[in-house]
Amino acid sequence: MRRAILATCLSLLPALAGAQTLTVATGAPPTSVDPHYYNAAPNFALSMHIFDRLVERDAEVKPYPGLAASWEAIEPTVWEFRLRPGVTWHDGQPFTAEDVAFSIARPPLVPNSPASFSPFVRAIKRTEVIDPLTVRFHTAAPHPLLPVELGSIAIVARHAVEGRGTEDFNAGRAAIGTGPYRITSAVPGDRFELARNPAWFGPAQPWERVTYRVVANDTARVSALLAGDVDVIDQVPSTDLARLRRDSRVSIAEVQGLRLIFIAFDRSRRGNLPQVTDNAGNPLPTNPFDDLRVRRALTIAVNREALVDRVMEGAAAPAGQWMPRGTTTHAPDVPVPAFDPEAARRLLAEAGYPDGFRMTLFTPNDRYPNDARTAQAVAQMWTRIGVRTAVEALPWTSFSVRSSRQEFPLRLAGWGSSTGEAGSFLISVIGTFDRRAQRGAANAARYSNPALDALTDRAATLLKLEDRAAVLQQAIRLATDDVAMVPLFNIANAWATRRGLVHEPRMDERTVAMGTRPAP
Structure with missing residues (x-):
């Protein structure tokens, strides 16, 4: 219309x-x-x-x-x-x-x-x-x-x-x-x-x-x-x-967007990651992001309301999943993670990092609204729970190439589900990277979960929207429980014209x- x-x-x-x-x-x-x-x-x-x-x-x-x-x-x-x-x-x-x-x-x-x-x-x-x-x-x-x-x-x-x-x-x-x-x-x-x-x-x-x-x-x-x-x-x-x-x-035109801003952990290496060390600067023997407790600690250490209010100045909505409210496959029973820095410290201790560790978060500085500022704010939140986080901001043209080569231990990224359904994120961003199956094309972090892939494939065959939505919502719950990535917020899109x-x-x-x- x-x-x-x-x-x-x-x-x-x-x-x-x-x-x-x-x-x-x-x-x-x-x-x-x-x-x-x-x-x-x-x-x-x-x-x-x-x-x-x-x-x-x-x-x-x-x-x-x-x-x-x-x-x-x-x-x-x-x-x-x-x-x-x-x-x-x-x-x-x-x-x-x-x-x-x-x-x-x-x-x-x-x-x-x-x-x-x-x-x-x-x-x-x-x-x-x-x-x-x-x-x-x-x-x-x-x-x-x-x-x-x-x-x-x-x-x-x-x-x-x-x-x-x-x-x-x-x-x-x-x-x-x-x-x-x-x-x-x-x-x-x-x-x-x-x-x-x-x-x-x-x-x-x-x-x-x-x-x-x-x-x-x-x-x-x-x-x-x-x-x-x-x-x-x-x-x-x-x-x-x-x-x-x-x-x-000027005139302003605005609409709720489909883009999620999130942070992805590098899962391409089982051993030590570049620019992830103990507090003395020594490489860690294993990839800390392979431990679910570490991933959970980092997601609940993020105050999403503060990001939206102070960094985005209201031009976003806190997110616990990639599909915004009002879309057909949004999972209503998946909440925005509660901010709980004390619980985050306990999880880190249980995972064997009572004193935390050091790492570098990479981000573009010219791709998404307030991208570098968002990364800096998240880094400060993680530093407060003992994970001392530095930020390296790069122009998009450099960031995108280096990210695709798995050069970053963790990265701030964005994805717009332009099909209006959850499937594109499942296939392209957190689907197991497989060139032959044409899956995981944007999965620079190399996250992999075969159970999630199976749900994605099943949803793609369902003719009825309500049946497909139910399976996609199940996949959202699984990805959230496994902390496939750290969702931050969905951006509100704005244009200005003369x-x-x-x-x-x-x-x-x-x-x-x-x-x-x-x-x-």
């Missing part, structure tokens, strides 16, 4: 709007134009301008037809997708089912991907091209979530991409999409220039050109908006929200020019 309203408003814009340019300032840098390289929100947001998907998701993460006009399960293990006719690539060539088959096969093959898109196609065992506008996906077992999962897979042009790599997308040679904008220049980490695609099958876009700038510094991003240098900013700093709400020069513009906030936090329009 919200998409329909937006489309109607756009269609009524005066012709003059077509000559306008929109400048967007995003706080987190897209690292590549390749839409299959890195499953991260900044990369996904950029790709939404250039590429389309078979199934799209609206601002409330509800699916609707994209390049697929319709779809149905014609057999328990066969999904048939009928493609939208008359769609062309940016270079004028026709879009066909061959492009779809190529795009579905590509994600597992992209080299050096920090977080692969392969979990979203793992259920597909065979792709069958019936005719230029019909494709069938064969799965090993019934897989009702396939249309939702395909909402994460961008469709690329086989003729432009075959035989080329990620660097060819950044150079523009492979960045041929069907989307509302075509890319004219790319400087990853700085800016991307886009031009409107007049042949796009979707609603007419009011912006002839879009400049997508990276402005990582919060103060600089707000200043650029107030000075009129940019039209839209995301990741509005919580410290500025109250002031900007009162400023007549006066005269309206922005549609997205639960998946993606910042797209298609969601901004001149005010009526």
Whole structure:
């Protein structure tokens, strides 16, 4: 419904709007134009301008037809997708089912991907091209979530991409999409220039050109908006929200987000971990995070209410699980862990660390709202129970690469469950890392729990939402009991625009020019 309203408003814009340019300032840098390289929100947001998907998701993460006009399960293990006719690539060539088959096969093959898109196609065992506008996906077992999962897979042009790599997308040679904008220049980490695609099958876009700038510094991003240098900013700093709400020069758009900020323990090593030592600086003989008592001590030593009030200034909600309240698979019987530093000290003593130990928490400093400040606050809380914690903050471009190599003993991270269900976190973030099974693509910590994997696989086969939700909630309880990670809070998403513009906030936090329009 919200998409329909937006489309109607756009269609009524005066012709003059077509000559306008929109400048967007995003706080987190897209690292590549390749839409299959890195499953991260900044990369996904950029790709939404250039590429389309078979199934799209609206601002409330509800699916609707994209390049697929319709779809149905014609057999328990066969999904048939009928493609939208008359769609062309940016270079004028026709879009066909061959492009779809190529795009579905590509994600597992992209080299050096920090977080692969392969979990979203793992259920597909065979792709069958019936005719230029019909494709069938064969799965090993019934897989009702396939249309939702395909909402994460961008469709690329086989003729432009075959035989080329990620660097060819950044150079523009492979960045041929069907989307509302075509890319004219790319400087990853700085800016991307886009031009409107007049042949796009979707609603007419009011912006002839879009400049997508990276402005990582919060103060600089707000200043650029107030000075009129940019039209839209995301990741509005919580410290500025109250002031900007009162400023007549800007408008604020907010929505409860799906992103969890959490801390993951490295479980890739059984022996000593780098930068984890006793109080004298000597390496520990075993990985302390393999002990459930240590993990429980660290999670109950975090005062989540204080983090939300003092660090996030109310722009978040304390979390005991990754799905926020109001989502279909939120487990209502899983509470936010009670803050109990005394119990945490007792657990550490029981685990053989009565005097604690030393460690380093790694965090990005330009990816999530208040990411480095959050890490510092958590480090202080852990230091108070005897686990002396230093913080090392890095730019996202460096942090993401090093994290994927398992260089960190523990890390602050974030994940947005953009499918609206608990399954994506279970498969990608805490599912046992297995390239062949296309599981654990974002599991840099290498947490593993076979019982959790079994529940995840079972949920994926259940046709009824209520049955699937029950199993996913059981998985949430299991992950919580095992302290698979330390959940901190769910972020509330906020954007600011200059006066005269309206922005549609997205639960998946993606910042797209298609969601901004001149005010009526």
